[in-house]
Amino acid sequence: MLLIEKSTKQICYAVDFRRARPDVSFPKELTDEVLSSYGYAVLRQENLPELTETQNIRPSEPYEENGKWYQGYELFDRSTSELGSKIRHQRDDLLRATDFYGLSDVTMPAEMATYRQALRDITDQEGFPLSVTWPTAP
Numbered sequence: 001m002l003l004i005e006k007s008t009k010q011i012c013y014a015v016d017f018r019r020a021r022p023d024v025s026f027p028k029e030l031t032d033e034v035l036s037s038y039g040y041a042v043l044r045q046e047n048l049p050e051l052t053e054t055q056n057i058r059p060s061e062p063y064e065e066n067g068k069w070y071q072g073y074e075l076f077d078r079s080t081s082e083l084g085s086k087i088r089h090q091r092d093d094l095l096r097a098t099d100f101y102g103l104s105d106v107t108m109p110a111e112m113a114t115y116r117q118a119l120r121d122i123t124d125q126e127g128f129p130l131s132v133t134w135p136t137a138p
Contacts, residue, residue, distance in 0.1 A: 002043040003035065004069050009062050011043060011071075046072045054078055054130065084129035091119050094137075111138035 001014040014030055017040065026034065035041055043062060051057060060072040098116055101108040118135035125132060 003040045004043040004062055006039050006041055041069045044068060044070050046070060048073055049075055051075065054083060080129055087122065087129050087132055091122050095119050
């Protein structure tokens with residue numbers, strides 16, 4: 001359970017709230033009344049919004065409404081360098097999965113060489129990194 005200190009808007013876990021007060025014997029369930037006596041409240045989480053591949057999410061400023069505290073979220077667009085990095089990482093994973101074809105005692109089929117070259121050429125595609133057409137593995 002997440003808690004918020006009302007005056008500072010600092011967020012903590014209920015277990016940390018208890019650990020910070022070792023000399024206090026709290027009831028098993030921390031009620032709103034108990035928390036309020038220490039200046040804390042339960043922090044309710046809003047549902048996470050749906051993301052597209054070009055978006056990321058961050059928590060918004062906690063807010064109070066009708067005596068209850070809420071944590072919302074806001075979406076923001078990823079930078080093109082962040083998107084490019086993610087796609088390069090995926091591409092590198094696909095290349096690593098076929099690296100054994102490059103060993104000296106293995107004959108690489110032409111289709112595999114074409115596929116691997118298409119993976120390396122992803123960064124040259126028009127619209128990269130916002131639009132990527134992935135090659136199909138043979």
